[in-house]
Each structure stands twice: as structure tokens, then as C-alpha cells.
Amino acid sequence: MAKETEEHPRLILHNFLSPGLCKELEFIHKSNCTVGYRPNVFSTTLSHLIATNCAHLIMPFVPIREKLRETVEEYFGCQYELVIEFTGLISWTKAANIGWHSDDNRPYLKQRDFAAVCYLNSYNEDFRGGLFHFQDGEPSTIEPMAGDAVMYTADNRNIHSVDEIIEGERITLTLWFSRDASRDEDAKLISFLSQNSLNSYLPQPASNNMYWFPPDEALKFQSGFDIRCARLHMLGLDLYSPCEKICPSAVNSSYNLLELLMGPLQIVRGVELFDREFVNVMHVLQVAQLYSWKWSTLKATEVKEVSADIKPISQAQREDINCLKSVVLQDLQQAETFNKDLNCGKKVQYLFDWGSFSAAVVEWEAYSCNLHKEMVTNFPLWRKHGSIFSCPLDDSAETL
Ligand SMILES: O=C(O)CCC(=O)C(=O)O
Numbered sequence: 001m002a003k004e005t006e007e008h009p010r011l012i013l014h015n016f017l018s019p020g021l022c023k024e025l026e027f028i029h030k031s032n033c034t035v036g037y038r039p040n041v042f043s044t045t046l047s048h049l050i051a052t053n054c055a056h057l058i059m060p061f062v063p064i065r066e067k068l069r070e071t072v073e074e075y076f077g078c079q080y081e082l083v084i085e086f087t088g089l090i091s092w093t094k095a096a097n098i099g100w101h102s103d104d105n106r107p108y109l110k111q112r113d114f115a116a117v118c119y120l121n122s123y124n125e126d127f128r129g130g131l132f133h134f135q136d137g138e139p140s141t142i143e144p145m146a147g148d149a150v151m152y153t154a155d156n157r158n159i160h161s162v163d164e165i166i167e168g169e170r171i172t173l174t175l176w177f178s179r180d181a182s183r184d185e186d187a188k189l190i191s192f193l194s195q196n197s198l199n200s201y202l203p204q205p206a207s208n209n210m211y212w213f214p215p216d217e218a219l220k221f222q223s224g225f226d227i228r229c230a231r232l233h234m235l236g237l238d239l240y241s242p243c244e245k246i247c248p249s250a251v252n253s254s255y256n257l258l259e260l261l262m263g264p265l266q267i268v269r270g271v272e273l274f275d276r277e278f279v280n281v282m283h284v285l286q287v288a289q290l291y292s293w294k295w296s297t298l299k300a301t302e303v304k305e306v307s308a309d310i311k312p313i314s315q316a317q318r319e320d321i322n323c324l325k326s327v328v329l330q331d332l333q334q335a336e337t338f339n340k341d342l343n344c345g346k347k348v349q350y351l352f353d354w355g356s357f358s359a360a361v362v363e364w365e366a367y368s369c370n371l372h373k374e375m376v377t378n379f380p381l382w383r384k385h386g387s388i389f390s391c392p393l394d395d396s397a398e399t400l
């Protein structure tokens with residue numbers, strides 16, 4: 001436990017999160033994030049997951065939120081006193097940085113008593129720059145490493161900064177804790193969950209401007225790009241809308257064409273069309289990111305013949321694909337530079353083959369369905385207790 005008199009109450013723990021959980025949270029972030037609250041920052045909040053019909057993706061956060069709260073309470077000597085005020089996945093890309101500050105340094109942040117930052121990827125491996133510094137006391141500099149966690153008081157005993165990101169994407173799981181019970185994130189999430197139907201796990205995109213980068217351009221969509229499509233592009237994938245012929249015409253504004261992302265889509269790689277429909281761009285992105293997360297194990301699984309699902313694209317389809325691409329990646333060069341910076345010099349993300357990709361579609365279904373079942377089983381208990389916690393299986397079976 002931290003001594004009462006400690007000048008800079010803080011705790012650094014290595015390997016607090018397992019490598020598997022780091023990868024899973026990275027997958028959730030890369031397939032759901034929106035353009036964030038500061039320049040070159042992206043975020044995935046739990047309320048955003050609920051709002052986009054992905055409440056099941058809260059499940060992987062549940063045990064780690066509990067473990068973090070218990071650790072903070074125990075170390076800082078405030079057992080049973082804290083509520084979680086905010087949970088989010090946050091990523092910083094090239095040029096993002098933050099100068100010296102304490103985390104309660106605004107009138108509307110005064111409720112924050114403690115912070116916990118867990119690093120999901122690693123300095124000099126996944127990104128360059130982005131070192132964390134405390135202004136006073138030890139340690140003065142922290143090199144973020146996947147799985148490590150930093151916890152500190154949110155007041156001016158722990159003034160800190162983060163260096164500018166030079167290259168890559170620096171991803172964290174960030175939580176703030178409060179002694180003020182009225183700031184309990186759980187209560188808000190439970191009420192939000194109650195208003196949403198929990199009968200499906202198919203993602204439902206938020207409005208397009210929330211995914212447009214840079215955000216200042218989102219009102220007119222005349223330059224910049226859609227971050228979801230940029231991430232797909234980075235994985236070598238394009239989109240085809242099977243619904244209608246979309247070729248450029250004066251009546252089709254960028255805004256209207258962007259609406260195609262909300263509807264059925266197919267995946268294209270080079271000259272090959274994957275002959276299966278996905279419900280919208282979020283569905284495509286989640287499957288593609290799951291592929292990127294698990295491709296090495298998917299390769300080992302036996303997959304049935306998929307060649308029947310792959311069709312060569314026609315000239316007319318190529319035109320439609322290019323047309324949609326020119327809208328979603330309005331500024332293609334900017335998107336490509338962004339992707340290059342995001343990749344941190346790594347050339348190959350994965351070795352692509354349609355057999356494993358088909359396996360990813362099946363795996364995505366199983367992964368989402370399992371989490372959804374878990375969510376539906378847990379939710380009545382969360383509502384009953386007014387808090388989000390890992391329910392022992394027997395207990396939930398008994399109550400339902
Ligand atoms: O990501 C980090 O290391 C810290 C970020 C930070 O200081 C903040 O979000 O207030």
C-alpha cells in the first residue's frame with residue numbers, strides 16, 4: 001500500500017494484462033474506434049460499443065476493470081470507496097502528444113481521483129515516440145510496453161506528459177476512478193444497455209462523420225478519409241456495394257455515396273471478389289480485423305474449399321469499386337501516408353489467403369455469438385446489483 005505521506009503516489013506493474021487480452025482489446029479498438037477528442041487521437045468508449053449494437057464487446061473489459069479497481073483501491077488505501085468513472089481504448093497516431101498536466105486539471109474533471117493506463121502495444125516495436133514522463137519523482141520516464149500498467153493519483157502530485165508520436169499507433173486501455181458515487185460509469189452503462197435491445201450482435205455504424213479523419217473535414221467530406229476504409233485499405237481490402245450501380249454522376253454527392261457504407265457490402269482484394277455479403281462496413285471491418293488478429297492460428301485450421309466463393313471482378317464492378325474508394329478515401333495519398341505511418345515500418349501484416357479469410361468469417365460469428373450469450377446471461381445480474389462485474393456461471397444459472 002502507498003504510504004499516506006508519499007509525495008508522488010504511483011504504481012507501475014509489469015505484465016498486468018496478458019498478451020492475449022492486449023491483442024483482443026487492440027482488435028476491438030481497430031474495428032470500432034471513432035475519431036477522438038484530440039488531434040490524431042482515436043477512441044473506443046463502452047457507451048459507443050453499446051450505441052453501435054456491440055454491447056457484447058464489453059465482456060472482455062469486465063474482469064480487467066474489476067482487477068484494476070481492486071488494485072488501485074488496495075494500493076492507494078481506499079477499499080470499496082471507488083467507482084469507475086471512465087473506461088476507454090485510446091490510440092495516438094503520428095503528431096499526437098500531451099504536455100504537462102494532471103488528470104483532474106479542468107473544472108469538469110475534478111471528480112477524477114485516480115488514473116490507470118494499460119499499454120496494449122510496445123514502444124519502438126509498434127510505435128516510435130510516445131514516452132510517458134512524470135514531472136517529479138521516480139520513475140521519471142516510462143517506456144510503454146504491452147501488458148504494463150501505470151496507476152497514479154489524478155491530482156498535481158502526478159503531473160505527467162506524453163511525447164509526440166513519431167510513427168505507428170500507440171494504444172492504451174485508460175480508466176479513471178472517482179470517490180464520487182454519482183460519477184459511476186456502470187450506472188450509466190446499465191441504463192444505456194436497458195434502452196438497447198440485446199437481441200443481435202450485428203454491428204450498426206454510428207454516423208459517418210464520427211469516422212472521418214481529420215474530423216475538421218467531416219462536415220463537407222471533401223478531403224481526408226474514412227478511418228474504417230483506411231484500415232481496410234491497409235489490410236489490402238476494398239469494398240464493393242452489390243446494391244446499385246454507383247458510377248460517378250452529378251447527382252451523387254459524396255455524402256450519398258458514403259451512405260453505401262451503412263448497407264450490404266462485399267470484399268474485394270485485387271481483382272478478386274469474395275462472393276458473400278456483409279451487413280455493413282463495421283461488419284466487414286470486424287471480420288477483417290479478426291483475420292489480422294488471428295490469421296496465424298486460422299491458417300492452421302482446416303477450411304473447406306472456398307474457391308467457389310471467389311469471383312473475378314468485371315470492368316463495371318471495377319469502376320464502381322474505384323468510385324466508392326475515391327469517396328471513402330477522398331484524399332487517397334493522405335490515407336496512404338497515414339497507413340504507412342500507422343504501420344511503423346512493418347511491411348507485412350499477414351500472409352493473405354481466402355481459405356483462412358473464410359475461416360475468419362466463421363470465427364467472427366462464433367466469437368461474437370459467445371460474447372453475446374455471455375452478455376445476455378450477465379446483464380440481469382448487473383441490473384439487479386447496479387454494477388458491471390464478472391458473474392460466476394453457477395450464480396447466474398441459479399438466478400435466471
Ligand atoms: O497514454 C498515456 O500514457 C497517458 C495519457 C494521458 O496522460 C491522458 O490521457 O491524460
Ligand SMILES: [Fe+2]
Pocket residue numbers: 101102103160
Ligand atoms: Fe494524463
